[in-house]
Amino acid sequence: MSKSRLSSEYEHGVESFLKFAIKNVEDREAISCPCTKCGNLKKKKVETIRAHMYSNGIDLTYHTWIWHGERSAMKNSKNDRDQEREDEPKFDVEEPIDMVHAAFDSYAENPTTFKNILEDDEKPLYPGCREMLPDDNELPLSFYDAKKSLCALGITYEKIHSCPNDCILYRKEYEDFNSCPTCGMSRWKVGQKDTIKEGVPAKVLWHFPPIPRFVRMFRNKEFSKELTWHADKRIHDRYLRHPADAPSWKLVDHKWPNFAADSRNLRLAI
Numbered sequence: 001m002s003k004s005r006l007s008s009e010y011e012h013g014v015e016s017f018l019k020f021a022i023k024n025v026e027d028r029e030a031i032s033c034p035c036t037k038c039g040n041l042k043k044k045k046v047e048t049i050r051a052h053m054y055s056n057g058i059d060l061t062y063h064t065w066i067w068h069g070e071r072s073a074m075k076n077s078k079n080d081r082d083q084e085r086e087d088e089p090k091f092d093v094e095e096p097i098d099m100v101h102a103a104f105d106s107y108a109e110n111p112t113t114f115k116n117i118l119e120d121d122e123k124p125l126y127p128g129c130r131e132m133l134p135d136d137n138e139l140p141l142s143f144y145d146a147k148k149s150l151c152a153l154g155i156t157y158e159k160i161h162s163c164p165n166d167c168i169l170y171r172k173e174y175e176d177f178n179s180c181p182t183c184g185m186s187r188w189k190v191g192q193k194d195t196i197k198e199g200v201p202a203k204v205l206w207h208f209p210p211i212p213r214f215v216r217m218f219r220n221k222e223f224s225k226e227l228t229w230h231a232d233k234r235i236h237d238r239y240l241r242h243p244a245d246a247p248s249w250k251l252v253d254h255k256w257p258n259f260a261a262d263s264r265n266l267r268l269a270i
């Protein structure tokens with residue numbers, strides 16, 4: 001294939017990408033740049049992105065344009081694992097990307113710190129290191145396999161909108177508020193020219209609820225025995241052998257006897 005033909009195809013690909021991005025992104029003045037240097041972590045104007053894609057090239061690992069409005073191919077692809085996936089918890093590949101964006105936003109005032117984090121990620125574990133793990137290791141081979149294990153364990157999370165100044169969480173009585181009743185800050189992210197991007201939260205709390213983890217623990221026969229050991233196996237001889245023998249545990253039992261009556265109820269300590 002001639003060089004001129006390759007150049008023409010690349011130019012066509014760049015323009016197709018830019019048209020798609022302009023059509024789907026919320027702010028046309030701040031689009032994630034997919035060039036090899038920016039890696040979708042820096043937002044630029046269309047003209048700058050076009051120049052970057054020609055001078056730096058596009059990140060070849062960026063197959064599905066999830067940062068530019070395209071839905072993940074994982075949800076719709078058909079392959080030999082589709083039947084297996086139908087019975088598993090559903091999750092979006094965009095979620096970890098949201099976490100990267102949240103981290104990037106947190107370092108917006110000090111971009112050098114975020115840049116250093118990314119550079120550290122590229123460093124080898126030791127001089128000459130190419131592969132982190134040896135052959136025949138049993139760790140997950142892909143993000144999908146890793147997250148499938150986490151979902152199976154009940155390790156889920158919730159995203160809750162938060163006031164940028166940490167005054168409130170937008171839940172319960174504040175769920176439908178658009179600004180903080182304490183400091184007046186907008187719930188939504190403010191873009192260029194002070195335009196409010198309604199629907200894009202200014203700050204998000206990542207909450208890891210404990211209840212699904214507790215349910216998962218009780219599904220295991222051996223774990224469930226350990227969780228109720230204080231009621232079924234503990235020796236009552238007035239010696240401090242277990243947290244259940246401590247005054248704080250007994251105080252909980254005394255104040256909430258209905259709670260204490262069921263040995264499966266758990267007491268958490270920090």
